[in-house]
Amino acid sequence: MNRTTACEVHRRLLEEYPIVDGQRHFLEFYNPYETLILTILSAQTTDRAVNAVRDALFARYPTPEALARAEPEEVEPLIRTIGFHRTKARHIVGAARKVVDEFGGEVPRTMEELLQLPGVGRKTANIVLSQAFDINVGIAVDTHVARLSKRLGFTGSKNPDIIERDLVALFPEEVWGDINYLLIRHGRAVCTAQNPKHDRCVVADLCRYYRELRDEGK
DNA sequence: ATCCCGAGGG
DNA sequence: CCCTCTGGAT
Structure with a gap:
Protein backbone atom coordinates (compact mmCIF):
# COMPACT_ATOMS: atom_id res chain seq x y z
CA MET A 1 0.00 0.00 0.00
CA VAL A 20 -14.50 15.40 18.90
CA ASP A 21 -12.40 17.81 20.97
CA GLY A 22 -9.30 15.75 20.21
CA GLN A 23 -10.70 12.91 22.29
CA ARG A 24 -9.77 9.56 20.81
CA HIS A 25 -11.59 7.78 23.55
CA PHE A 26 -13.59 4.68 22.83
CA LEU A 27 -13.71 3.86 26.45
CA GLU A 28 -15.26 6.82 28.25
CA PHE A 29 -12.03 8.16 29.65
CA TYR A 30 -12.05 11.50 31.40
CA ASN A 31 -8.59 12.19 32.79
CA PRO A 32 -5.04 10.77 32.80
CA TYR A 33 -5.56 8.83 36.04
CA GLU A 34 -8.66 7.08 34.70
CA THR A 35 -7.02 6.56 31.34
CA LEU A 36 -4.04 4.89 32.99
CA ILE A 37 -6.12 2.62 35.21
CA LEU A 38 -8.60 1.63 32.51
CA THR A 39 -5.86 0.97 30.00
CA ILE A 40 -4.07 -1.33 32.45
CA LEU A 41 -7.35 -3.13 33.10
CA SER A 42 -8.03 -3.41 29.35
CA ALA A 43 -5.16 -5.80 28.71
CA GLN A 44 -6.41 -8.99 27.08
CA THR A 45 -10.03 -8.07 27.78
CA THR A 46 -12.93 -6.38 26.02
CA ASP A 47 -13.83 -2.71 26.37
CA ARG A 48 -17.35 -3.78 27.33
CA ALA A 49 -16.08 -5.72 30.32
CA VAL A 50 -13.94 -2.78 31.45
CA ASN A 51 -16.73 -0.24 31.04
CA ALA A 52 -18.96 -2.46 33.17
CA VAL A 53 -16.74 -2.02 36.23
CA ARG A 54 -15.67 1.55 35.59
CA ASP A 55 -18.26 3.50 37.55
CA ALA A 56 -18.03 1.41 40.70
CA LEU A 57 -14.24 1.52 40.63
CA PHE A 58 -13.91 5.29 40.30
CA ALA A 59 -16.77 5.99 42.68
CA ARG A 60 -14.71 4.27 45.38
CA TYR A 61 -11.26 5.37 44.18
CA PRO A 62 -11.68 8.71 42.41
CA THR A 63 -8.01 9.73 42.64
CA PRO A 64 -4.54 8.14 42.56
CA GLU A 65 -4.25 8.95 46.29
CA ALA A 66 -7.44 7.03 47.11
CA LEU A 67 -6.37 3.99 45.10
CA ALA A 68 -2.86 4.14 46.56
CA ARG A 69 -4.32 3.80 50.06
CA ALA A 70 -6.32 0.70 49.12
CA GLU A 71 -5.20 -2.91 49.42
CA PRO A 72 -5.35 -5.04 46.26
CA GLU A 73 -7.59 -7.52 48.11
CA GLU A 74 -10.33 -4.92 48.53
CA VAL A 75 -10.08 -3.80 44.89
CA GLU A 76 -10.36 -7.34 43.54
CA PRO A 77 -14.10 -7.86 43.98
CA LEU A 78 -14.82 -4.62 42.12
CA ILE A 79 -13.06 -5.87 38.98
CA ARG A 80 -13.84 -9.57 39.35
CA THR A 81 -15.71 -9.77 36.02
CA ILE A 82 -12.92 -8.57 33.73
CA GLY A 83 -10.55 -11.52 34.04
CA PHE A 84 -7.00 -11.49 35.44
CA HIS A 85 -8.50 -9.57 38.35
CA ARG A 86 -5.99 -10.65 40.99
CA THR A 87 -3.01 -9.59 38.91
CA LYS A 88 -4.70 -6.41 37.74
CA ALA A 89 -5.75 -5.38 41.25
CA ARG A 90 -2.10 -5.58 42.27
CA HIS A 91 -1.06 -3.67 39.16
CA ILE A 92 -3.43 -0.73 39.49
CA VAL A 93 -2.82 -0.30 43.22
CA GLY A 94 0.92 -0.54 42.63
CA ALA A 95 0.72 1.92 39.77
CA ALA A 96 -1.31 4.38 41.86
CA ARG A 97 1.20 4.11 44.70
CA LYS A 98 4.10 4.80 42.39
CA VAL A 99 2.30 7.74 40.80
CA VAL A 100 1.72 9.21 44.25
CA ASP A 101 5.10 8.36 45.79
CA GLU A 102 7.41 9.04 42.87
CA PHE A 103 5.60 11.27 40.40
CA GLY A 104 3.88 13.76 42.69
CA GLY A 105 0.42 12.34 42.10
CA GLU A 106 0.58 13.07 38.36
CA VAL A 107 0.52 10.39 35.68
CA PRO A 108 3.92 10.65 33.96
CA ARG A 109 4.11 11.80 30.35
CA THR A 110 7.11 9.89 29.06
CA MET A 111 7.49 6.32 27.87
CA GLU A 112 10.43 5.73 30.17
CA GLU A 113 8.54 6.80 33.29
CA LEU A 114 5.32 5.02 32.37
CA LEU A 115 7.21 1.76 31.88
CA GLN A 116 8.24 1.92 35.54
CA LEU A 117 4.61 1.47 36.61
CA PRO A 118 3.50 -2.10 37.31
CA GLY A 119 1.15 -3.43 34.66
CA VAL A 120 2.35 -0.93 32.08
CA GLY A 121 4.22 -2.25 29.07
CA ARG A 122 4.95 -0.63 25.74
CA LYS A 123 1.41 -1.00 24.38
CA THR A 124 -0.29 0.36 27.45
CA ALA A 125 2.20 3.23 27.67
CA ASN A 126 1.63 4.09 24.01
CA ILE A 127 -2.11 4.22 24.50
CA VAL A 128 -1.93 6.29 27.68
CA LEU A 129 0.41 8.82 26.06
CA SER A 130 -1.75 9.05 22.96
CA GLN A 131 -5.15 9.18 24.59
CA ALA A 132 -4.43 11.11 27.76
CA PHE A 133 -1.82 13.56 26.47
CA ASP A 134 -1.94 13.40 22.68
CA ILE A 135 1.73 12.41 22.70
CA ASN A 136 2.37 9.91 19.91
CA VAL A 137 5.65 8.08 20.26
CA GLY A 138 4.59 5.07 18.21
C1' DA B 1 -13.77 -23.45 20.88
C1' DT B 2 -12.03 -18.64 20.25
C1' DC B 3 -11.27 -14.02 21.21
C1' DC B 4 -10.52 -9.73 23.82
C1' DC B 5 -6.43 -2.46 23.52
C1' DG B 6 -0.64 -7.70 27.63
C1' DA B 7 2.56 -7.86 31.29
C1' DG B 8 5.55 -10.28 34.36
C1' DG B 9 8.22 -13.95 35.52
C1' DG B 10 10.90 -18.31 34.73
C1' DC C 1 11.81 -18.44 24.32
C1' DC C 2 8.04 -20.27 27.22
C1' DC C 3 4.23 -20.11 30.74
C1' DT C 4 0.62 -18.07 33.83
C1' DC C 5 -2.95 -15.06 35.07
C1' DT C 6 -8.73 -14.98 34.32
C1' DG C 7 -13.87 -14.10 32.99
C1' DG C 8 -17.41 -13.01 29.72
C1' DA C 9 -19.29 -12.72 25.01
C1' DT C 10 -20.11 -14.98 20.77
Whole structure:
Protein backbone atom coordinates (compact mmCIF):
# COMPACT_ATOMS: atom_id res chain seq x y z
CA MET A 1 0.00 0.00 0.00
CA ASN A 2 1.26 3.50 -0.83
CA ARG A 3 1.06 6.65 1.25
CA THR A 4 -1.66 8.19 -0.90
CA THR A 5 -4.01 5.25 -0.39
CA ALA A 6 -3.13 5.06 3.30
CA CYS A 7 -3.98 8.74 3.61
CA GLU A 8 -7.32 8.09 1.94
CA VAL A 9 -8.07 5.30 4.44
CA HIS A 10 -7.29 7.70 7.27
CA ARG A 11 -9.54 10.38 5.77
CA ARG A 12 -12.52 8.08 5.31
CA LEU A 13 -12.28 6.43 8.72
CA LEU A 14 -11.97 9.86 10.35
CA GLU A 15 -15.17 10.88 8.58
CA GLU A 16 -16.88 7.69 9.76
CA TYR A 17 -15.66 7.98 13.36
CA PRO A 18 -15.22 11.70 14.08
CA ILE A 19 -12.77 12.78 16.76
CA VAL A 20 -14.50 15.40 18.90
CA ASP A 21 -12.40 17.81 20.97
CA GLY A 22 -9.30 15.75 20.21
CA GLN A 23 -10.70 12.91 22.29
CA ARG A 24 -9.77 9.56 20.81
CA HIS A 25 -11.59 7.78 23.55
CA PHE A 26 -13.59 4.68 22.83
CA LEU A 27 -13.71 3.86 26.45
CA GLU A 28 -15.26 6.82 28.25
CA PHE A 29 -12.03 8.16 29.65
CA TYR A 30 -12.05 11.50 31.40
CA ASN A 31 -8.59 12.19 32.79
CA PRO A 32 -5.04 10.77 32.80
CA TYR A 33 -5.56 8.83 36.04
CA GLU A 34 -8.66 7.08 34.70
CA THR A 35 -7.02 6.56 31.34
CA LEU A 36 -4.04 4.89 32.99
CA ILE A 37 -6.12 2.62 35.21
CA LEU A 38 -8.60 1.63 32.51
CA THR A 39 -5.86 0.97 30.00
CA ILE A 40 -4.07 -1.33 32.45
CA LEU A 41 -7.35 -3.13 33.10
CA SER A 42 -8.03 -3.41 29.35
CA ALA A 43 -5.16 -5.80 28.71
CA GLN A 44 -6.41 -8.99 27.08
CA THR A 45 -10.03 -8.07 27.78
CA THR A 46 -12.93 -6.38 26.02
CA ASP A 47 -13.83 -2.71 26.37
CA ARG A 48 -17.35 -3.78 27.33
CA ALA A 49 -16.08 -5.72 30.32
CA VAL A 50 -13.94 -2.78 31.45
CA ASN A 51 -16.73 -0.24 31.04
CA ALA A 52 -18.96 -2.46 33.17
CA VAL A 53 -16.74 -2.02 36.23
CA ARG A 54 -15.67 1.55 35.59
CA ASP A 55 -18.26 3.50 37.55
CA ALA A 56 -18.03 1.41 40.70
CA LEU A 57 -14.24 1.52 40.63
CA PHE A 58 -13.91 5.29 40.30
CA ALA A 59 -16.77 5.99 42.68
CA ARG A 60 -14.71 4.27 45.38
CA TYR A 61 -11.26 5.37 44.18
CA PRO A 62 -11.68 8.71 42.41
CA THR A 63 -8.01 9.73 42.64
CA PRO A 64 -4.54 8.14 42.56
CA GLU A 65 -4.25 8.95 46.29
CA ALA A 66 -7.44 7.03 47.11
CA LEU A 67 -6.37 3.99 45.10
CA ALA A 68 -2.86 4.14 46.56
CA ARG A 69 -4.32 3.80 50.06
CA ALA A 70 -6.32 0.70 49.12
CA GLU A 71 -5.20 -2.91 49.42
CA PRO A 72 -5.35 -5.04 46.26
CA GLU A 73 -7.59 -7.52 48.11
CA GLU A 74 -10.33 -4.92 48.53
CA VAL A 75 -10.08 -3.80 44.89
CA GLU A 76 -10.36 -7.34 43.54
CA PRO A 77 -14.10 -7.86 43.98
CA LEU A 78 -14.82 -4.62 42.12
CA ILE A 79 -13.06 -5.87 38.98
CA ARG A 80 -13.84 -9.57 39.35
CA THR A 81 -15.71 -9.77 36.02
CA ILE A 82 -12.92 -8.57 33.73
CA GLY A 83 -10.55 -11.52 34.04
CA PHE A 84 -7.00 -11.49 35.44
CA HIS A 85 -8.50 -9.57 38.35
CA ARG A 86 -5.99 -10.65 40.99
CA THR A 87 -3.01 -9.59 38.91
CA LYS A 88 -4.70 -6.41 37.74
CA ALA A 89 -5.75 -5.38 41.25
CA ARG A 90 -2.10 -5.58 42.27
CA HIS A 91 -1.06 -3.67 39.16
CA ILE A 92 -3.43 -0.73 39.49
CA VAL A 93 -2.82 -0.30 43.22
CA GLY A 94 0.92 -0.54 42.63
CA ALA A 95 0.72 1.92 39.77
CA ALA A 96 -1.31 4.38 41.86
CA ARG A 97 1.20 4.11 44.70
CA LYS A 98 4.10 4.80 42.39
CA VAL A 99 2.30 7.74 40.80
CA VAL A 100 1.72 9.21 44.25
CA ASP A 101 5.10 8.36 45.79
CA GLU A 102 7.41 9.04 42.87
CA PHE A 103 5.60 11.27 40.40
CA GLY A 104 3.88 13.76 42.69
CA GLY A 105 0.42 12.34 42.10
CA GLU A 106 0.58 13.07 38.36
CA VAL A 107 0.52 10.39 35.68
CA PRO A 108 3.92 10.65 33.96
CA ARG A 109 4.11 11.80 30.35
CA THR A 110 7.11 9.89 29.06
CA MET A 111 7.49 6.32 27.87
CA GLU A 112 10.43 5.73 30.17
CA GLU A 113 8.54 6.80 33.29
CA LEU A 114 5.32 5.02 32.37
CA LEU A 115 7.21 1.76 31.88
CA GLN A 116 8.24 1.92 35.54
CA LEU A 117 4.61 1.47 36.61
CA PRO A 118 3.50 -2.10 37.31
CA GLY A 119 1.15 -3.43 34.66
CA VAL A 120 2.35 -0.93 32.08
CA GLY A 121 4.22 -2.25 29.07
CA ARG A 122 4.95 -0.63 25.74
CA LYS A 123 1.41 -1.00 24.38
CA THR A 124 -0.29 0.36 27.45
CA ALA A 125 2.20 3.23 27.67
CA ASN A 126 1.63 4.09 24.01
CA ILE A 127 -2.11 4.22 24.50
CA VAL A 128 -1.93 6.29 27.68
CA LEU A 129 0.41 8.82 26.06
CA SER A 130 -1.75 9.05 22.96
CA GLN A 131 -5.15 9.18 24.59
CA ALA A 132 -4.43 11.11 27.76
CA PHE A 133 -1.82 13.56 26.47
CA ASP A 134 -1.94 13.40 22.68
CA ILE A 135 1.73 12.41 22.70
CA ASN A 136 2.37 9.91 19.91
CA VAL A 137 5.65 8.08 20.26
CA GLY A 138 4.59 5.07 18.21
CA ILE A 139 1.61 2.97 17.31
CA ALA A 140 0.23 0.40 19.75
CA VAL A 141 -0.38 -2.79 17.83
CA ASP A 142 -3.17 -4.77 19.44
CA THR A 143 -5.14 -7.52 17.74
CA HIS A 144 -7.45 -5.03 16.04
CA VAL A 145 -4.63 -2.93 14.65
CA ALA A 146 -2.81 -6.07 13.53
CA ARG A 147 -5.85 -7.57 11.81
CA LEU A 148 -6.84 -4.41 9.94
CA SER A 149 -3.27 -3.61 8.97
CA LYS A 150 -2.95 -7.02 7.37
CA ARG A 151 -6.35 -6.99 5.67
CA LEU A 152 -6.08 -3.46 4.31
CA GLY A 153 -2.53 -4.07 3.15
CA PHE A 154 -0.63 -1.66 5.41
CA THR A 155 1.69 -4.56 6.14
CA GLY A 156 2.38 -8.11 5.06
CA SER A 157 3.50 -9.25 8.47
CA LYS A 158 1.71 -10.54 11.52
CA ASN A 159 4.61 -9.74 13.83
CA PRO A 160 3.51 -6.77 16.00
CA ASP A 161 6.95 -5.13 15.96
CA ILE A 162 7.17 -5.28 12.18
CA ILE A 163 3.58 -4.06 11.84
CA GLU A 164 4.36 -1.06 14.01
CA ARG A 165 7.46 -0.33 11.94
CA ASP A 166 5.42 -0.50 8.72
CA LEU A 167 2.65 1.72 10.08
CA VAL A 168 5.10 4.27 11.45
CA ALA A 169 6.76 4.42 8.04
CA LEU A 170 3.45 4.67 6.19
CA PHE A 171 1.74 7.41 8.19
CA PRO A 172 2.93 10.88 9.21
CA GLU A 173 3.56 11.23 12.92
CA GLU A 174 0.66 13.61 13.52
CA VAL A 175 -1.91 10.94 12.62
CA TRP A 176 -0.43 8.02 14.58
CA GLY A 177 -2.87 8.58 17.42
CA ASP A 178 -5.74 8.82 14.94
CA ILE A 179 -4.74 5.59 13.24
CA ASN A 180 -4.53 3.77 16.55
CA TYR A 181 -8.00 4.88 17.50
CA LEU A 182 -9.62 4.52 14.09
CA LEU A 183 -8.36 1.02 13.35
CA ILE A 184 -9.51 -0.25 16.72
CA ARG A 185 -12.84 1.49 16.36
CA HIS A 186 -13.41 0.16 12.85
CA GLY A 187 -12.21 -3.29 13.90
CA ARG A 188 -14.78 -3.49 16.67
CA ALA A 189 -17.71 -2.24 14.62
CA VAL A 190 -17.13 -3.52 11.08
CA CYS A 191 -13.85 -5.31 10.37
CA THR A 192 -14.41 -7.99 12.99
CA ALA A 193 -12.30 -11.11 13.34
CA GLN A 194 -15.21 -13.32 12.31
CA ASN A 195 -17.87 -12.36 9.76
CA PRO A 196 -16.54 -8.93 8.79
CA LYS A 197 -19.29 -6.64 7.50
CA HIS A 198 -17.95 -5.73 4.06
CA ASP A 199 -21.24 -4.11 3.01
CA ARG A 200 -20.90 -1.54 5.79
CA CYS A 201 -17.17 -0.89 5.26
CA VAL A 202 -16.22 2.54 3.95
CA VAL A 203 -12.78 1.37 2.78
CA ALA A 204 -13.79 -1.95 1.19
CA ASP A 205 -12.77 -0.72 -2.27
CA LEU A 206 -9.25 -0.06 -0.96
CA CYS A 207 -8.96 -3.32 0.96
CA ARG A 208 -6.62 -6.07 -0.15
CA TYR A 209 -8.44 -8.74 1.83
CA TYR A 210 -11.82 -7.82 0.31
CA ARG A 211 -10.32 -7.77 -3.18
CA GLU A 212 -8.85 -11.24 -2.64
CA LEU A 213 -12.19 -12.58 -1.43
CA ARG A 214 -13.89 -11.31 -4.58
CA ASP A 215 -11.13 -12.70 -6.81
CA GLU A 216 -11.78 -16.07 -5.23
CA GLY A 217 -15.38 -15.71 -6.31
CA LYS A 218 -16.85 -15.26 -2.88
C1' DA B 1 -13.77 -23.45 20.88
C1' DT B 2 -12.03 -18.64 20.25
C1' DC B 3 -11.27 -14.02 21.21
C1' DC B 4 -10.52 -9.73 23.82
C1' DC B 5 -6.43 -2.46 23.52
C1' DG B 6 -0.64 -7.70 27.63
C1' DA B 7 2.56 -7.86 31.29
C1' DG B 8 5.55 -10.28 34.36
C1' DG B 9 8.22 -13.95 35.52
C1' DG B 10 10.90 -18.31 34.73
C1' DC C 1 11.81 -18.44 24.32
C1' DC C 2 8.04 -20.27 27.22
C1' DC C 3 4.23 -20.11 30.74
C1' DT C 4 0.62 -18.07 33.83
C1' DC C 5 -2.95 -15.06 35.07
C1' DT C 6 -8.73 -14.98 34.32
C1' DG C 7 -13.87 -14.10 32.99
C1' DG C 8 -17.41 -13.01 29.72
C1' DA C 9 -19.29 -12.72 25.01
C1' DT C 10 -20.11 -14.98 20.77
